[in-house]
Amino acid sequence: MSTRWPSRPVGRPGAVEAATTGLVLAFTVGGVFLSYAVMADEPLPLWSGLALPVLACATLLRRRSRPLLVLTVTTACTMAEGFLDYLLTPLLMGPMLVAQYTVSLRPDRRTSWYSALAAAAGIALTGFIVTDSPHEWIIGLVNPAAWVLMAASFGSYVRVRREYAVARAEHVVLEREEEARRRVIQERMRIARELHDVVAHHLALANAQAGTAAHLARTRPEQAVGIIEKLPETTAAALRELKATVGLLRQDSDTDELAPAPSLDELPNLVESCAAAGLDVNVTTHGRPRRLPPGLDLTAYRIVQEALTNVTKHAATRNAHVRLTYTAHYLTLTITNESTDRKPAAPGSGRSGGFGLLGMRERALSAGGTFHAGPRTEGGFEVSCALPLPDSAEGTTT
Known part of the structure; x- marks a missing residue:
């Protein structure tokens, strides 16, 4: 009443x-x-x-x-x-x-x-x-x-x-409308960054595999055929990630059908795909690894992936080193490639008009971390970032 x-x-x-x-x-x-x-x-x-x-x-x-x-x-x-x-x-x-x-x-x-x-x-x-x-x-x-x-x-x-x-x-x-527009723009930027990382990485690997196969077609046909046989795996991985990323734009899509976001657990697959493109990647881990939040895990994986993509596209040498350092409060990622002539091996990755370094920097800063990229004094190029870990995470370094 x-x-x-x-x-x-x-x-x-x-x-x-x-x-x-x-x-x-x-x-x-x-x-x-x-x-x-x-x-x-x-x-x-x-x-x-x-x-x-x-x-x-x-x-x-x-x-x-x-x-x-x-x-x-x-x-x-x-x-x-x-x-x-x-x-x-x-x-x-x-x-x-x-x-x-x-x-x-x-x-x-x-x-x-x-x-x-x-x-x-x-x-x-x-x-x-x-x-x-x-x-x-x-x-x-x-x-x-x-x-x-x-x-x-x-x-x-x-x-x-x-x-x-x-x-x-x-x-x-x-x-409210302005806040909604701002969030839409942020979401579009995030999806655009995901698309850039996925397309740039897999296309760079596919291009490197195709170029290596063409180079070995006459002298080592069996090795060239092996590389060509791995091309469908690279393109299929690209299609899977593109489907998962573009699927976010469809409101009527079933989230159960989308593939999970990549994480550092998939580094072995990433190293294997780089090896098929002729890039030798060495991964070392210092400290005690721990489970990361999904967002931070995706950020770390994308930074490593983009750094290796830059090495594939720009570096003069065909080797790279990835170092993961876990401390009590930070996860430090260091991706380097060496050069024998004591000159920067990947100058194009630092001064090109692409968005690789910019995307990595934005990812690191959005996670509250720091980012640095530049030539090494002893030759080659280095990408380094420190991502803060949750306060509840505890670990020891070795």
């Missing part, structure tokens, strides 16, 4: 208007009898004094659709009450004050204040004409005009508060 009661006035605006009008009429009639009792020494026309409030309150039923017309009628009735020698108290001026409040709620501020000044001037003129003594001007002239301006000010205040509430609601909606 308590939950339905507040919704009744909203669903019955006619009943609310009738109840408001009846309440104002009761106060106005009370003001008439109060003035009649106070002015007992001077005979006042009682029936005329009662007819005018009834007429003024009747017009209040149209104050929503015709606010200016209702204000004009109620002001005229109030002025007529003043000319009949009734005291213009707030009770007697009730219909006029309600009409003025309604006009002040309109968005047209100039019309609202002009109407308030006109109504106050009319009441002031009535008090000036009716009042005989200057000592009574405060009661008969200033006080009624002040009540009119007070009603107009209160209506303007309510209008401003409503406009502020509407503007704030619109601002909240815009903020």
Whole structure:
């Protein structure tokens, strides 16, 4: 019962208007009898004094659709009450004050204040004409005009508060839409980064395998055939990861059909695929390995994968070394390739127009880690990053 009661006035605006009008009429009639009792020494026309409030309150039923017309009628009735020698108290001026409040709620501020000044001037003129003594001007002239301006000010205040509430609601909606757009952009960037890593790695391996097979086709045909036989495995792995990544864009896809995100557990497969492309990769682990959160595991794997892809595409030598160092608070990844001429073996990976290094840096920073990539003083190129481990992880280094 308590939950339905507040919704009744909203669903019955006619009943609310009738109840408001009846309440104002009761106060106005009370003001008439109060003035009649106070002015007992001077005979006042009682029936005329009662007819005018009834007429003024009747017009209040149209104050929503015709606010200016209702204000004009109620002001005229109030002025007529003043000319009949009734005291213009707030009770007697009730219909006029309600009409003025309604006009002040309109968005047209100039019309609202002009109407308030006109109504106050009319009441002031009535008090000036009716009042005989200057000592009574405060009661008969200033006080009624002040009540009119007070009603107009209160209506303007309510209008401003409503406009502020509407503007704030619109601002909240815009903020939500902006936040949604920002998250969509972030998700698109994440998916684009995943696609870049997958396509760049597998296509680089496939290109290296095809080039090696073509080079060995005449001198070592059996080895070339073995490399060619491994090409479908590389392309199939690329298709699987592309399906899993692009599948994220389809809302109606079944997540159970998507392949799990790669992790450091798949480093042996990555090393094997690099070996098929002619790249010798050596992996060493220092410290006690531990299970990583899925996001951090994927970040570490993608950084190693992209670094080896750069070696495959840019390095002069065909060997690389991957070192994983587990400490109490960090997992450090170091991917290096050596050069015999003491010059950077992969200058293109550091200054090319691609997005390899940029993607690795963004991944490391998004995980709260650090990233460094550049030529080694003894020759070759090195990629190093430190990824923070969860606080609950504990381990020892060796």
